[in-house]
Amino acid sequence: MAFKTLGAKAAAALDKELMSTGAFSIDQLMELAGLSVSQVVYRVHPPTQGRRVLIACGPGNNGGDGLVAARHLRHYGYQPTVYYPKKPKNDLYQRLSKQLEDLEVPFVEDFPAALKSTDHVVDAIFGFSFSGEVREPFSAVIQALEETNVPVTSVDAPSSWSIEDGPPVSGVGSKFNPAVLVSLTAPKPLVKHFKGRHFIGGRFVTPAIAKKYDFEVPQYEGIDQCVEVGNGEQKL
Amino acid sequence: MAFKTLGAKAAAALDKELMSTGAFSIDQLMELAGLSVSQVVYRVHPPTQGRRVLIACGPGNNGGDGLVAARHLRHYGYQPTVYYPKKPKNDLYQRLSKQLEDLEVPFVEDFPAALKSTDHVVDAIFGFSFSGEVREPFSAVIQALEETNVPVTSVDAPSSWSIEDGPPVSGVGSKFNPAVLVSLTAPKPLVKHFKGRHFIGGRFVTPAIAKKYDFEVPQYEGIDQCVEVGNGEQKL
Numbered sequence: 001m002a003f004k005t006l007g008a009k010a011a012a013a014l015d016k017e018l019m020s021t022g023a024f025s026i027d028q029l030m031e032l033a034g035l036s037v038s039q040v041v042y043r044v045h046p047p048t049q050g051r052r053v054l055i056a057c058g059p060g061n062n063g064g065d066g067l068v069a070a071r072h073l074r075h076y077g078y079q080p081t082v083y084y085p086k087k088p089k090n091d092l093y094q095r096l097s098k099q100l101e102d103l104e105v106p107f108v109e110d111f112p113a114a115l116k117s118t119d120h121v122v123d124a125i126f127g128f129s130f131s132g133e134v135r136e137p138f139s140a141v142i143q144a145l146e147e148t149n150v151p152v153t154s155v156d157a158p159s160s161w162s163i164e165d166g167p168p169v170s171g172v173g174s175k176f177n178p179a180v181l182v183s184l185t186a187p188k189p190l191v192k193h194f195k196g197r198h199f200i201g202g203r204f205v206t207p208a209i210a211k212k213y214d215f216e217v218p219q220y221e222g223i224d225q226c227v228e229v230g231n232g233e234q235k236l
Numbered sequence: 237m238a239f240k241t242l243g244a245k246a247a248a249a250l251d252k253e254l255m256s257t258g259a260f261s262i263d264q265l266m267e268l269a270g271l272s273v274s275q276v277v278y279r280v281h282p283p284t285q286g287r288r289v290l291i292a293c294g295p296g297n298n299g300g301d302g303l304v305a306a307r308h309l310r311h312y313g314y315q316p317t318v319y320y321p322k323k324p325k326n327d328l329y330q331r332l333s334k335q336l337e338d339l340e341v342p343f344v345e346d347f348p349a350a351l352k353s354t355d356h357v358v359d360a361i362f363g364f365s366f367s368g369e370v371r372e373p374f375s376a377v378i379q380a381l382e383e384t385n386v387p388v389t390s391v392d393a394p395s396s397w398s399i400e401d402g403p404p405v406s407g408v409g410s411k412f413n414p415a416v417l418v419s420l421t422a423p424k425p426l427v428k429h430f431k432g433r434h435f436i437g438g439r440f441v442t443p444a445i446a447k448k449y450d451f452e453v454p455q456y457e458g459i460d461q462c463v464e465v466g467n468g469e470q471k472l
Contacts, residue, residue, distance in 0.1 A: 023334035027263040035271075042459050075439050076459055098259035102442045203311050206338045223278050223312055 004215040006186040008163040011128040014213050026092060033184050034068020036201025036225040037155055040182045041122060042076055044197060050119025051079045056141055058125035059086040065155050066124025067096040074103045081114055082107050085137050111141050121152045123178060125159035128188055134160045139172045146176045153180040157190055166193030186215040201226040240451040242422040244399040247364040250449050262328060269420050270304020272437025272461040273391055276418045277358060278312055280433060286355025287315045292377055294361035295322040301391050302360025303332035310339045317350055318343045321373050347377050357388045359414060361395035364424055370396045375408045382412045389416040393426055402429030422451040437462040
């Protein structure tokens with residue numbers, strides 16, 4: 001039996017609701033989302049397997065989650081490197097970047113070069129609000145991720161994939177198969193096309209919200225902020 | 237050899253610096269502080285030993301940390317109850333309270349009654365900015381905590397203790413000996429009077445900040461947001 005999933009429109013409505021009637025600030029939600037991503041990376045690629053993690057951040061909230069994950073990874077003893085070519089002027093992203101600078105996390109501009117000297121990649125380029133075509137510089141980045149042997153953990157969605165329909169039929173992203181996916185709050189419909197290790201993160205959803213949006217809060221263990229749930233063919 | 241500790245004035249300056257040049261929002265810091273408190277409670281009192289946790293929240297940031305801890309404890313499967321007699325009008329505390337209401341966490345007004353039916357208490361009444369005398373309703377609460385056999389985890393400071401000098405010489409709080417203390421960012425001088433299990437939480441301090449304020453970032457393990465460091469007589 002397949003997962004109950006959350007389509008792009010429902011995910012946007014849920015996000016909006018969490019920050020209005022749910023009374024969460026975006027700082028809080030992003031902190032917890034990024035924390036869960038960092039815990040997944042620790043689980044699938046502990047620092048003993050290589051400390052170098054390259055985090056590719058897009059211009060929106062998915063990129064913000066990546067910045068938070070990079071900070072926690074640094075505290076866990078990793079050596080993160082951040083690729084953030086379209087840093088918005090937005091105060092929150094500026095602050096998250098400053099927090100990384102204060103930890104001496106390098107920001108790099110040459111993605112292919114950085115990819116050659118990393119042990120793991122976090123794809124925090126596009127999330128549930130993505131649609132349409134991938135433009136430069138991200139199309140070259142996704143192409144590099146399609147071709148690399150370095151394992152990739154994607155945040156919420158493999159970047160370039162349609163939230164509803166999965167990988168593009170042709171062109172950039174059509175061959176992109178990340179090793180790991182972290183679905184935030186709930187899996188998106190694309191998960192049925194995903195073959196790697198699948199986690200859910202974002203342990204802040206109330207039972208009432210899950211019921212309203214017709215998905216299940218997964219069974220997290222102990223204090224974990226993420227849980228592995230198998231691929232789209234398995235039940236929660 | 238004793239800890240390097242952070243006095244009340246230095247702790248206030250550090251807090252201010254984290255939120256100015258450090259670029260953290262109070263939402264972020266409180267989320268991570270409260271999360272570390274929740275992890276300590278899970279460590280010292282796992283839900284198998286009793287799920288009922290009473291969180292006593294004061295009117296300031298210490299109380300806010302308690303509200304965040306209560307939310308995470310609820311997600312871990314505890315049954316938290318919150319005592320919050322002086323809820324400020326401040327937007328942040330209102331939002332943290334709403335997040336608990338949405339999880340159906342009860343807010344109670346009768347502290348002695350609540351204390352009779354709990355397995356653990358979190359003392360989030362006063363933190364590093366406390367000085368002077370304890371007033372009602374908190375003096376009765378602290379007196380109840382002095383007399384109870386229920387184990388207490390104090391956040392940053394056993395409430396009523398002087399940050400510099402420890403327990404009051406006489407009166408309310410002079411016999412208050414919580415079982416557990418979570419020092420946030422760094423131990424305060426009062427820790428040398430503390431005899432219980434001692435943890436440090438708040439895994440967001442940069443090496444540069446620790447150096448500037450002359451304390452050490454403790455050796456956290458793995459993805460833990462807290463670390464047990466022994467009492468004030470032991471070295472980190």
